[in-house]
Amino acid sequence: MSVAALIVAAGRGSRAGEGVPKQYRGLGGIPVLSRTLSAFLTHPGIGHTVVVIHPDDRSLYEAAVALLPAPSSALLPCVHGGDTRQDSVRNGLEALAGHDPELVLVHDAARPFAGPELIDRAVAAAGRLGAAVPGTPVTDTIKVIGSRSEVLSTPDRATLRAVQTPQAFRFPLLLDAHRRAAAAGLSAFTDDGALAEWAGSTVHVFDGDTGNIKLTHPVDFQEAEQRLKGDAMTYITRLGTGFDVHAFGDGDHVWLGGIKVPHDRGVLAHSDGDVILHALTDAILGALADGDIGTHFPPSDPQWRGASSDRFLAHAVGLVARRGGIVDHLDATLLCEKPRLGPHREAMRQRIAEISGLRLDQVSLKATTTEKLGFTGRSEGIAAQAAATIRLPEVSA
Known part of the structure; x- marks a missing residue:
């Protein structure tokens, strides 16, 4: 039949x-x-x-x-x-x-x-x-x-x-x-x-x-x-890093780690300007050796104007999955004088874990000031740096 x-x-x-x-x-x-x-x-x-x-x-x-x-x-x-x-x-x-x-x-x-x-x-x-x-x-x-x-x-x-x-x-x-x-x-x-x-x-x-x-x-x-476990598949571990910065502008909030944080300034950005998610996205793309966030989401493309940055991070995680890989750990550091990360840290970690399909213990989030030095020290802008650890199937030469 x-x-x-x-x-x-x-x-x-x-x-x-x-x-x-x-x-x-x-x-x-x-x-x-x-x-x-x-x-x-x-x-x-x-x-x-x-x-x-x-x-x-x-x-x-x-x-x-x-x-x-x-x-x-x-x-x-x-x-x-x-x-x-x-x-x-x-x-x-x-x-x-x-x-x-x-x-x-x-x-x-x-x-x-x-x-x-x-x-x-x-x-x-x-x-x-x-x-x-x-x-x-x-x-x-x-x-x-x-x-x-x-x-x-x-x-x-x-x-x-x-x-x-x-x-x-x-x-x-x-x-x-x-x-x-x-x-x-x-x-x-x-x-x-x-x-x-x-x-x-x-x-x-x-x-x-x-x-x-x-x-x-x-x-x-x-x-x-x-x-x-025990199958013939062998993985290689890759580490990627990312960095993002945005200048402050008029506004009453900033997006950080997928969370809307009240602030006396906004940011100047093509998308929602979430420096943490942008840095994490670039870190994953770096581990994949697959360009950067601007390659995948060009600022010149009007469809990304005001876009929610969780789409960018989910896209990067999806690229890892398409390669048969696994995201092991995400780590980000926020650089600014204000706003303070502490009151929002756990909500941001949870949101990043949700977007990435990770456990909470696979997401690290830290913050530091630059001791009043540079553009962040003068409160002219906000920045973040990030690292991503992934595993990809080893491909024979």
């Missing part, structure tokens, strides 16, 4: 931290999506594969595809997702409709460890049963609780399964269910099995794989990295 795979990669992954969406983060030096796609594109039973992405992620997607071992004619053009996961899956199904597959497997991009045996079981279950989802036994006791956290019941865990993806269906069955749900104005289904149940299908459970984990929280990435 002809089989298509639909990879859902349009989410923002907010529980994994801010910054690059989790499906594009490096895992063992390779973006998560690249690993997930490889599992389906190399499987002999899958005829076509389509990926549903967020419209803002096309460059990240293209970078992830470029890292696949070899181009594959089975990979169809990507499709833009919708407001909900259900909308995204429906968009992918509509794109596949022209290829008329008999079966479809719907899989989360954030599950990069789906092995060939699991995919085999999914294909077999869909062909035999029409609608089936992988499930693993529940080992913990489960309690159903009420509004006051009181226990209402204790289900028999022998009857419970933790459901995974790829979820497998006869293609016409799932496409019809999605179209009916959309026509009924329903868009909150987060699971295709549940949507098929709503549409009247009997959904079966086949054996899942406990190793088929979903990367949701930062600790999941740490455990996945540990799992991959």
